[in-house]
């Protein structure tokens with residue numbers, strides 16, 4: 001389908017995250033030191049909203065039961081077999097676009 005706009009650059013400050021939607025899917029948008037990353041919003045454990053989790057040094061902690069995922073790779077630093085899907089992101093001007 002290609003890239004679709006999900007947010008403005010100013011919507012998500014470094015160290016923060018946001019739940020966004022694209023093509024009918026809920027995604028989690030993260031700003032790690034000025035670089036944006038996107039994963040599926042639903043946590044692998046029980047579907048908790050990763051976009052509402054705590055982001056620390058590129059690792060998001062699910063707000064429901066504390067599972068952790070590297071937002072760049074989607075892989076859990078605790079259990080390498082657990083991986084959430086990631087999406088490509090690009091910034092054009094003040095827009096954040098995600099590949100869906």
Ligand code: FES
Nearest residue numbers: 043045046048062
């Ligand atoms: S739903 Fe994410 S840790 Fe349980």
